[in-house]
Amino acid sequence: MAFASSTINLNQLIPSLESLSVIWGNLNKSLQTQKKYRQTINELKQLTDKDLADIGLCRGDINAVAKGSVEHLIKRGVNINKEYFKLNKI
DSSP states (O other), X not given: OOOOOOOOOHHHHSOOHHHXXXXXXXXHHHHHHHHXXXXXXXXXXXXXXXXXXXXXXXXXGHHHHHHTOXXXXXXXXXXXXXXXXXXXXX
């Protein structure tokens, strides 16, 4: 009785250093983005309603600003510096 022998290429099982580097880079970028998001949320929540109004925001805008989603603010007529938020399409 014959049986099929198969060889396992270790290169297929172990990710390359380049792949691991890309994965690590993406993870690090994601963590940095989340850190900036939380920091922005915390700083804006510390402002009073009057301070927020002075910069053209209300409490309901905090999450959108932290995420960089400011299209609805522009539609409301809030003067937003598009370059600051690096928006390519408005």
